[in-house]
Amino acid sequence: MTGVDVDDVVVRLRSSQSRALIAEELLDILLTTYNFSSITPGAGGEIVRRFVSGELDSPETLQMLLTLSMSAEPDKTLRLLRSHGLLPAP
Amino acid sequence: MRYSVEIPPKDPVWRLQIYAHLADSLSFHTIWLSDHYYNRNIAVAATAMSIVTNRIRIGLGIMSPYLYHPALMAQLAATLTEVAPGRVALGVGAGDETALESLGIARSRPVEKVREAVKSVRDIFQRGAEEEGVGLDFKPHGHIPLYIAAQGQRMLRLSAEIGDGVLINTSWLFNPQKPVSIVRDHLAAVGRGGGEFSAELEALLSIHEDAEKARKTVKPYVGVVIQGLSPSMIEELGIEDDVIRRIRLMVRARMWLEIHKVVPDEMVEMFAISGAPKDVRRRLEELAGVGLDGLVLGGPLGPTPRKALIMLDKILKGLSG
Numbered sequence: 001m002t003g004v005d006v007d008d009v010v011v012r013l014r015s016s017q018s019r020a021l022i023a024e025e026l027l028d029i030l031l032t033t034y035n036f037s038s039i040t041p042g043a044g045g046e047i048v049r050r051f052v053s054g055e056l057d058s059p060e061t062l063q064m065l066l067t068l069s070m071s072a073e074p075d076k077t078l079r080l081l082r083s084h085g086l087l088p089a090p
Numbered sequence: 091m092r093y094s095v096e097i098p099p100k101d102p103v104w105r106l107q108i109y110a111h112l113a114d115s116l117s118f119h120t121i122w123l124s125d126h127y128y129n130r131n132i133a134v135a136a137t138a139m140s141i142v143t144n145r146i147r148i149g150l151g152i153m154s155p156y157l158y159h160p161a162l163m164a165q166l167a168a169t170l171t172e173v174a175p176g177r178v179a180l181g182v183g184a185g186d187e188t189a190l191e192s193l194g195i196a197r198s199r200p201v202e203k204v205r206e207a208v209k210s211v212r213d214i215f216q217r218g219a220e221e222e223g224v225g226l227d228f229k230p231h232g233h234i235p236l237y238i239a240a241q242g243q244r245m246l247r248l249s250a251e252i253g254d255g256v257l258i259n260t261s262w263l264f265n266p267q268k269p270v271s272i273v274r275d276h277l278a279a280v281g282r283g284g285g286e287f288s289a290e291l292e293a294l295l296s297i298h299e300d301a302e303k304a305r306k307t308v309k310p311y312v313g314v315v316i317q318g319l320s321p322s323m324i325e326e327l328g329i330e331d332d333v334i335r336r337i338r339l340m341v342r343a344r345m346w347l348e349i350h351k352v353v354p355d356e357m358v359e360m361f362a363i364s365g366a367p368k369d370v371r372r373r374l375e376e377l378a379g380v381g382l383d384g385l386v387l388g389g390p391l392g393p394t395p396r397k398a399l400i401m402l403d404k405i406l407k408g409l410s411g
Contacts, residue, residue, distance in 0.1 A: 028394050031105050044104025052111050052142050 023057040026065040038072040094120035096388025099130035110139035114146040116403040122149035140174035151181025152239040155207035164214040168230035176232030183239025250276035255288035264360045290384035294362035297392045301365040308362045309350035311389035313337045
């Protein structure tokens with residue numbers, strides 16, 4: 001729908017100096033969205049587990065956050081990725 | 091001065107756990123969980139938050155004796171100490187009249203109702219399993235301080251008489267010295283030293299680099315405060331009947347995304363701490379000098395609560411340092 005290859009973005013995210021900050025910003029999108037149905041209790045529980053264990057910016061967590069964020073708030077997520085130079089401007 | 095946060099369980103449990111874990115890693119003293127039937131259940135939320143925290147105290151409340159029998163309040167708090175030993179507090183208060191009305195419950199004789207409930211809960215905590223009367227078959231792990239939520243003068247005095255602390259309603263934010271002196275005077279009158287009592291003010295707060303965003307975010311919470319004001323306070327503050335009526339209609343219909351349209355900006359200044367970090371810092375500095383033992387920063391905290399907690403922590407460390 002958005003034409004964004006999540007795997008490709010995650011590869012670029014892994015080598016980004018800002019990946020911890022981007023992970024937090026993706027988390028903020030998920031913490032504030034009103035699109036509650038896009039985050040199942042199971043996915044929410046997994047985010048908590050990774051947040052508590054300090055794995056928020058691991059490649060697996062980034063992939064999960066990005067996938068959920070694209071589903072919940074595609075426009076906000078695209079703006080975030082563009083602001084960090086991970087996607088070209090439209 | 092101890093600084094705590096109130097995290098209303100209006101969000102899914104996983105979000106509450108994120109906020110709790112973060113608050114635990116910062117400098118906050120207690121997380122208070124407000125209790126509204128339309129939000130997530132306080133017992134489930136408190137348990138989930140306790141599991142992801144190690145240090146921070148978990149405050150149950152405010153719990154209303156119109157909704158919960160004192161034995162159930164005592165049971166909940168005591169059980170929670172098995173997950174969070176030595177770090178549970180219980181707040182008892184009459185509760186919001188509009189919310190009780192919507193459940194068909196009349197809030198009659200609130201001061202007497204709270205007095206009886208607090209006395210009963212305390213008795214239950216102290217009573218051994220073998221003793222006669224309502225009691226628990228187990229002991230809580232650690233002392234559970236009993237706070238009383240108070241807005242009116244009689245409830246404030248009751249808190250000084252029988253509470254371990256008071257949570258002064260956020261509606262006093264415009265004039266916090268008054269409830270503090272009522273409480274302090276009554277503590278002296280009943281022969282209690284201030285050292286065994288904690289006078290804490292609840293304050294709605296919303297912080298964001300964009301002050302207007304912060305203000306808009308806190309407006310629904312300010313609306314809930316305004317609709318719960320006593321008639322004497324409404325008169326004292328000169329709030330127009332029409333403003334109250336429109337806000338009450340929206341709160342009753344739970345139109346949270348629309349309510350900001352009917353809450354005037356000047357009411358936000360009166361009943362909330364809202365704005366950019368420098369604005370919030372200024373208000374917190376003012377409140378540090380009014381004789382409180384603690385401040386419970388609550389409501390939305392900001393458009394982005396995770397960032398708000400971190401910003402607040404930085405400000406508070408600057409204040410105490």
